[in-house]
Amino acid sequence: MSSLCQKIRFLNILFFVFANSMVWASQSTDSASEVVKEFHIKLIPDFVGQKLLIFKEEGVVGKSLSIVADKDGKQSVISKASFALPDIRNEYSPASYDGFAVAVLSGQEKIVSVSGGQGEDLLYKYASSRAGDIINLTTREDGNTESVFNVQFQYDASVKKIVVSKVLLVSSNSECDRSILSVYALPSNDLMSIPFEEFDGAKAFEYLKKLRSDFLAKKIGSEKLFSVSVTSNFEKALAAFKIGDKAKLKELMGNMLVDGGSSDSCAPDSYVVEKYYYPGMVGWSNDVGFLFAEAGYYQEAIELLKVVVSENPDRTVAYLNLADAYWGLGLKELSAENYKKYSLLMQQSGKFAKIPKRVGERIK
Known part of the structure; x- marks a missing residue:
């Protein structure tokens, strides 16, 4: 590295210290402080051996946070939040x-x-x-x-x-x-x-x-x-559905149940909507409900899809998915009600011919 580059780097470090009003002080000089916990961290450029320390100072209520780094062979404070951790x-x-x-x-x-x-x-x-x-x-x-x-x-x-x-x-x-x-x-x-x-x-x-x-x-x-993990799991479940792997689909959608349990051990209405309903991504939420039903998790599908149609009454396919989920639980009256709503919306949009055969049969 040229001497000019070294000077520039040194000046940058000095500017950083000055801009933050940081005072270099040896950690060992504060005999009235106790380090409660420390974390290794790489936060600030150009400093080596950085650690985040939780301090308990004598006579002070609460704790403080300090960031220390190596300087002249010892660790010194480069930034301190004295009132970060109150009791x-x-x-x-x-x-x-x-x-x-x-x-x-x-x-x-x-x-x-x-x-x-x-x-x-x-x-x-x-x-x-x-x-x-x-x-x-x-x-x-x-x-x-x-x-x-x-x-x-x-x-x-x-x-x-x-x-x-x-x-x-x-x-x-x-x-x-x-x-x-x-x-x-x-x-x-x-x-x-x-x-x-x-x-x-x-x-x-x-x-x-x-x-x-x-x-x-x-x-x-x-x-x-x-969630990164939920998104990945959903994509795998959708792929399993598309190739007809029902066992894999059930396994993957089971991963999306809280606690991985059944409806009896963890009621779907306590978590499904909060976890999987996205007002700005209604199509994704509808697809999650559809896959829950296809995997046999009908109650989870119903809880999610009820909100989808309630918040988005023109979401035609969601009524079909909700009706199928009700049918899976044997709730035929609720199922027929949603099949009818689906059929009406399909007719209004000129797509009557695309209505699945099961819809008419189950309405009867």
């Missing part, structure tokens, strides 16, 4: 504390890692996501594992800072295996782009509670993300 008394159970759980996740281009209430990490498609390690703070609330937030920090090269890059709302099932059902990206909110050093966990926690209320009241926009 927040739970309003319903004063003896317990709320706050944030910390994890380091791996981000990919157009793929985001998500942490659920039980700490499981799953991948979701998200066009706005970029590659690089992530500091992930997951909200912890006593008595609430159904709806948690992921506040994610990444290095932003445009401002040469570690900032909040994503705020995600993660919904989990409360009645079955407590697995993640859905993930929503909330692009417009006050936490976006806040620098790591300025993050105040107590204020953020209260703001997120309000954000959840606004989300449930549909006052804010959001994007429901697709």
